Amino acid sequence: MPSFVPARVLIARNALGYPLGARLADVFAGRKIPVAVYDGRIPSVSRTSFRERYLLSKRTMVVLVREGREFQTCKPSAHYQLPLVSGCPGLCQYCYLNTNLGRAPYVKVYVNVDEILEQAASYVQARAPETTVFEGAATSDPVAVEAWTGSLAKAVGFLARLENAAFRFATKYCDVDGLLDVDHRGKTVIRFSINCEYVIDTYERGAPSLDNRIKAAAKVAAAGYPMGFLIAPVFAFEEWRTQYDDLLRRLRLRLPAGSGPFTFEVISHRFTSRAKNVIRAVYPSTTLPLDEAVRRFKRGQFGYGKYVYPADLMTELTEFFRDRIAAHFPESTVLYVI
Numbered sequence: 001m002p003s004f005v006p007a008r009v010l011i012a013r014n015a016l017g018y019p020l021g022a023r024l025a026d027v028f029a030g031r032k033i034p035v036a037v038y039d040g041r042i043p044s045v046s047r048t049s050f051r052e053r054y055l056l057s058k059r060t061m062v063v064l065v066r067e068g069r070e071f072q073t074c075k076p077s078a079h080y081q082l083p084l085v086s087g088c089p090g091l092c093q094y095c096y097l098n099t100n101l102g103r104a105p106y107v108k109v110y111v112n113v114d115e116i117l118e119q120a121a122s123y124v125q126a127r128a129p130e131t132t133v134f135e136g137a138a139t140s141d142p143v144a145v146e147a148w149t150g151s152l153a154k155a156v157g158f159l160a161r162l163e164n165a166a167f168r169f170a171t172k173y174c175d176v177d178g179l180l181d182v183d184h185r186g187k188t189v190i191r192f193s194i195n196c197e198y199v200i201d202t203y204e205r206g207a208p209s210l211d212n213r214i215k216a217a218a219k220v221a222a223a224g225y226p227m228g229f230l231i232a233p234v235f236a237f238e239e240w241r242t243q244y245d246d247l248l249r250r251l252r253l254r255l256p257a258g259s260g261p262f263t264f265e266v267i268s269h270r271f272t273s274r275a276k277n278v279i280r281a282v283y284p285s286t287t288l289p290l291d292e293a294v295r296r297f298k299r300g301q302f303g304y305g306k307y308v309y310p311a312d313l314m315t316e317l318t319e320f321f322r323d324r325i326a327a328h329f330p331e332s333t334v335l336y337v338i
């Protein structure tokens with residue numbers, strides 16, 4: 001059973017002319033999920049409040065053709081975004097997409113996958129013999145819809161066969177079965193986003209449990225993909241040391257013996273004023289720590305400022321994670337703690 005079953009599906013009429021669009025229309029109709037075909041612009045959600053519109057959009061899959069050939073750049077981690085999916089059905093209260101996707105954060109899947117991959121190939125050709133890296137999760141969690149579309153598997157296989165290409169994406173979702181038998185040739189890096197129980201239970205509603213994420217990571221490790229873990233966002237709540245140490249211990253125990261080495265990226269919680277406003281509107285009773293008075297203001301690389309933990313606490317977090325990751329995963333690398 002896919003992790004995400006949409007409450008309704010909107011399909012652009014021209015998407016029905018592509019095999020993936022026609023297949024999705026049949027699959028959802030067969031499952032008695034309401035499907036509406038639209039022309040022109042995506043129909044807006046007829047709900048009154050910002051919150052209702054936001055939450056229904058998260059349960060709505062839009063199946064459409066990606067127009068335009070150009071990809072967005074994706075610095076510093078990759079050269080380009082690979083636009084197969086946009087949006088995510090998860091309801092993580094702190095999510096960076098809260099401010100990126102506007103009032104109607106639909107889960108959009110693009111059906112012209114072959115055209116998108118051909119465009120990727122032309123970027124690779126233009127940069128050869130340098131390697132061109134594509135990021136699959138810049139504006140989405142693409143694994144959340146993979147059981148329906150199979151697009152990631154197609155991209156992994158395509159980019160594996162393409163000289164001078166590499167692919168990467170991050171996920172909290174578990175729908176990885178279609179990726180396991182792909183001939184990836186070690187050119188796709190999959191990073192799993194994990195967190196301690198308290199953070200998952202309190203702030204990551206709608207996303208898979210820790211156990212299911214670790215199960216999916218174990219399958220991907222057994223399939224030989226290069227892999228990493230994102231521990232993000234880290235919250236310095238009362239029991240953070242015990243809970244994050246327990247997270248690392250459980251992870252080590254449940255991953256196949258001999259798997260790795262892994263990379264680790266640790267990102268402490270931060271927020272912008274704009275994100276805070278959206279979070280308050282969508283999750284009015286949130287307990288997310290959003291008090292600017294106990295944070296340090298840091299100007300971001302894209303011009304807007306964010307509120308991060310104070311310097312002393314950051315030093316403590318950095319020392320803790322470097323020490324505990326080295327203890328549980330001595331062969332792995334901590335890329336950064338920020």
Ligand code: SF4
Pocket residue numbers: 087088089090091092095096097140141172207
């Ligand atoms: S799973 Fe990731 S992309 Fe989806 S809502 Fe949660 S943080 Fe956002």
